[in-house]
Amino acid sequence: MSLSIMDRLRAGTVLGAEGYVFELERRGYIKAGPFVPEVVLDFPDAVRELHREFLRAGADVMVALTYYAHREKLRDVGREDDLEAMNRQAVRIAREVAREGDALVAGNVCNTWAYDPDDPATKQTVRDMYAEQLGWAAEEGIDFVISETNDYLGEALIALEVIRELGLPAMVTLAPTQPDQTRDGYRYAEACQILAAEGAQVVGLNCDRGPQTMLPLITDIREAVDCAVAVQPVPYRTDAAAPTMETLRSPDGERAFPIALDPFGCTRFEMAHFAQQARELGADYVGICCGAGPHHVRAMAEALGREVPASKYSPSMDLHPMFRTDVAAKDAAFLPSWSA
Numbered sequence: 001m002s003l004s005i006m007d008r009l010r011a012g013t014v015l016g017a018e019g020y021v022f023e024l025e026r027r028g029y030i031k032a033g034p035f036v037p038e039v040v041l042d043f044p045d046a047v048r049e050l051h052r053e054f055l056r057a058g059a060d061v062m063v064a065l066t067y068y069a070h071r072e073k074l075r076d077v078g079r080e081d082d083l084e085a086m087n088r089q090a091v092r093i094a095r096e097v098a099r100e101g102d103a104l105v106a107g108n109v110c111n112t113w114a115y116d117p118d119d120p121a122t123k124q125t126v127r128d129m130y131a132e133q134l135g136w137a138a139e140e141g142i143d144f145v146i147s148e149t150n151d152y153l154g155e156a157l158i159a160l161e162v163i164r165e166l167g168l169p170a171m172v173t174l175a176p177t178q179p180d181q182t183r184d185g186y187r188y189a190e191a192c193q194i195l196a197a198e199g200a201q202v203v204g205l206n207c208d209r210g211p212q213t214m215l216p217l218i219t220d221i222r223e224a225v226d227c228a229v230a231v232q233p234v235p236y237r238t239d240a241a242a243p244t245m246e247t248l249r250s251p252d253g254e255r256a257f258p259i260a261l262d263p264f265g266c267t268r269f270e271m272a273h274f275a276q277q278a279r280e281l282g283a284d285y286v287g288i289c290c291g292a293g294p295h296h297v298r299a300m301a302e303a304l305g306r307e308v309p310a311s312k313y314s315p316s317m318d319l320h321p322m323f324r325t326d327v328a329a330k331d332a333a334f335l336p337s338w339s340a
């Protein structure tokens, strides 16, 4: 039998892989703007393939693509009637691919854009949205739930309550879009402490920040909680001047988020370095978010000391005609122009 998420976290680092929406948008299956995962119903093979690529790259968890598959978002694109089918199918696809390896299946909910801390009525709206999504996911069969990119601790706590009512382990990660606190005014470490006290098995941060600006916040969280800590940055080079991907600007001052971020992308080597740093800081669930490609995930897996199915095709630059130690005379003629 496959080990549970808690067993795996006790045994070592769990490797996560997300960023399905960005990657499927790049491949032409999701519309940037609304970012609703209509692909789950319209092109299920595309979703299946990306899960499989992440699985081969070493991901321990297949995250069902139900990000933004909630009532509020589906209404925006006129597909509210497809809500249940989309959520159920996403879990089925994730399960199907997880069984091809030894991965777990995570149900997924996210920020709703319906939550308003100053309007108590919105709490019930959000609760209903999470309850229907996760109710369907639980019926289809998931091992745990990832509630992610929550801007408000209040909204994350609603998700946690729903997950706990279903009797499932909960990983709750906040979106660190602000300098040091949630939009309802809790320092990230404090918010994680509250989530842990309320029963989340894994807490931490995901999305918005690249490795360089996310890791310092993870150090604070690690010190604040005893439970498992998750860190899933975006593979973009955020820094002190632009700490989030939303604040990155091109040289001519244009906002790069969300579809012109390519020049800021981290290499596989940078993400491999991040995975090692995260583990050294004591993170238990180390992953990657929007912008991820399977090459990042494989490099992270290998940096954590694993050999994964896709390692069969990991780079062998010693076999490259120009980078091998004994460059053949006929190939050496190319070197001057490669060095110019």
Ligand SMILES: [Zn+2]
Pocket: 019, 206, 207, 208, 234, 289, 290
């Ligand atoms: Zn993300």
